[in-house]
Amino acid sequence: MEWKIAELKELEDKIWRCTACGTCKVAYDYGPPPTFGEICPAGAEFGFEGFMASKGKIAFARGILSGELPWDEEFLEAIYKCTVCAGCQNQCELDHKPYIPEIIEAMRRRAVADGVGPMPLHKNLLQSMKNYNNPYQGPRRVRTDWTRPFKKAGKPIKDLNKEAAPVFFFVGCTGAFNTAARAVPTATASIFQKLGMDFGILGENEICCGSTAMRVGDSEEFKRVATKNLETFKWLHDERGVKTIISSCAGCYRAIKKDYSLSSEYDKVMEGIEVIHTADYLNRLYKEGKLKFEGELHWKVTYHDPCHTGRHLNKFIIDEEGKQLWKGAYVDVDQSECLYEQPRDLLKAIPGVELVEMKRNRANSFCCGGGGGVMTGFGEWAAKNASLRIQEGADVGAERIVSICPFCHFNLNEGAKRIGSQVKVHDLTELIDQVLVGKSDNQT
């Protein structure tokens, strides 16, 4: 299997298409009314221009390519002090726009290739992936701990290693190993059972999607697990009848949808398999009238758009041949795959829920601070950033923040704890699970 993962040098033309205008530094929309907000977590925290948005990162990239910025400890750290949230990318209108997260990750790949990266704590994470196939240093056995209540209740979840099912629930490492985030797979599976869905998991044989390895620049480790996963997906399709892969994790979803498409075999392997996020899947059922809610949740909630289910799913229209504008020109962005409205539609459908919007939302959502390896590498900063987001929710009167990513879920919780906020953090599946009517009345 061949992988098209660009080296920094290959992106040089894109890097030099940045004019350094700095439009990327703040979230802004003309409106009217005009809206403004800080968009770069690193810029907001560290302030210096090098940390600031795409403009700063491009400066680093140019310095690396020209040899003017040799590696040292502090520079390496600066390369990793970025959540790769793509908030800056959303502001930019220049030709390098589609490549901004890739340029940042290519610098990290360069650091790894040069033997200096990633950060020490990332190295632990990567070693864990090599040892345990997950980044949490968790023994394989622990991966199924969250399923115990289901067994206990006499509703075991189907094991796809042994049985066939059309739906594969890709649990993800965070939901499985991170105790605070286990509510996510638990609620997801509970919903699926209530809906009477025929689904299964791989249990101990599920391995990491590789998102974290990719984000911190270890493309070799990413390729190892991604290749294995693609082989598994094909096996599941051919041998177990899997037609749909559902993920409740924004990171896994992004990796499978986007990072895996860098494989030469992607289209072939994924033929006949749909990859879908739980929120999108449930919203589809809701639109078809197949979700019925009972009872009310009298909660004032706001929705936090994870970067990986939002702007990371942008599809950029690029004039590769120079027929419309010029060769390599960025033309437009297609946001149709971004999951902005689906979770909101579901929230609005839940009886009693009052949805209020934070000022920074959808494509201009402010990152929770946990992405791009930051939660592992710089946990304190990640939590501090999350507390800003929590406060933003509190400022619009929300009692609860809902999201669709176990990573955001964990980090936002850390943020709330850090500032002693009363704002509670939930995954969307938790809310739906509370009000969803069980199987007897539903057929999917």
Next chain:
Amino acid sequence: MSELSSLQKEHATTITDAGKVDSVLRELRKIVGESNCTASKHIRYAYSYDLSFVKPKLPDYVVMTETVEQVQELLRFANKEKIPIVPYTAGTNIGGLTIPERGGILLDLKKMNNIVAIDPESHVAVIEPGVSHAKLADALYKHKLRFGWPVGPPSASVLACAVSHGIGGLSAKYGLNSQEITSMEVVLPTGELIRVGSCAIRHDAWHSCLPLPQLDGLFKGWLGSSGVVTKIGISVHPIPPLLKVFTVSTENVADMYSYMLNLSNYEMCDDLTAVSWWLTQVPIPYPFKAKPDDSPEWFCFATTTSWTEKEREAKTEIWETVFEEEQKKGTSIKQTVYPEEALRGRTQLPSQVVGSTKNYCKQGGAGISWPGTFTPAKVWGPVYNKWKDILVAHNLSPAVRMTMYRGVHYGMFRAMIPFNKQSAEETENARHAIVECLKVDLDAGGIPYKPPVDFANEINKRADPGYLDLLRRMKKFLDPNDIMNPGKLGI
């Protein structure tokens, strides 16, 4: 580790005593805290270049202040140690104004970003240097107020634009953004905090620089070489609900000038701007490409706003009169339908699309520079024709803009020049052409604004000795040790 690059060598010459470096950093940490100052190469590197042809140069330190007191303390220290200070807000100018000529401390003011006050009754706002156009637009709109938003990135600093004589989208009505400044708070190079304008008399009165002696002039147009402006009061304006843009084209610059002069006499536009065919192109052709024969050479948009339909009708009537008069003169004027997107780019400011400089990213290198000038409107025609010859001879497009300022006597006259910054030869070609253009403009009575050092030198060559002497004396008086952005004024 690679060999020292030219940039590194340049930097090495600015620090000769390693012990001194450490002691400076120690002092800086005492003033602003460890997280707000650095001598790290990668951080300094990100401040070493901008969009322009100006050669990259590294500062020795970067410092971020959060309070006026910190600015004062920093300047006292720098003045004592004779270390250059380069004030910086967003780095979005295209004249290399914040690229340090002599190393020193780059003072990044982005953390001082409070909108101190908006007085919707008096139409005055008070802001710090780090307030961006995006932030102010958001805040003002809540009061249905506006400012002269420039054609630049929404992240750019309102204060830096105003004190550097930048212009905005209301320049035909209210003049330059610097003319909107109503009061100032400044830290002098020696560390004293002073105020000019009404806030000097009563601390919370920011409404006017007049009728006092206009000491605000000591800090406007000085390119950060006379002090650090820490607050300004600015006039802000109500947003009329009705927008109407009149667009015309002409075959030549003389006809366009005739129309703009005629329309300007009525003083009814928010913005009156004409652009050459090359500036209407996205991207601006680089290298030069000839204009199609069947396309007009000049396009003009006259932006008007009105409170009532009747007012709009009256303005339309005036415009129709002007148009008919121009037709009767036998000029090449025609009504033009301006593309909707282009109009949005001109009227929906601040704008990411315009600010994002899409026009300049086609070729790797993505450099932008300009001969940007204030030029008497009556010489626009002859100067443009000479610029065109110079630029085309350098294989560059004459992508020229002319904007009438308040009144009819002068306006902004500039050419936006894209070039490939990756190529030293192409960069030098652009620099050479731009400086040649500038000389023509200066000789015709124009004056460059936000000038790179190359331009400043040309200004000074032509300056009255008395003016230069006074400039030097004032600089010496305010900044006895020449620490503030040294070298930028070319004196």
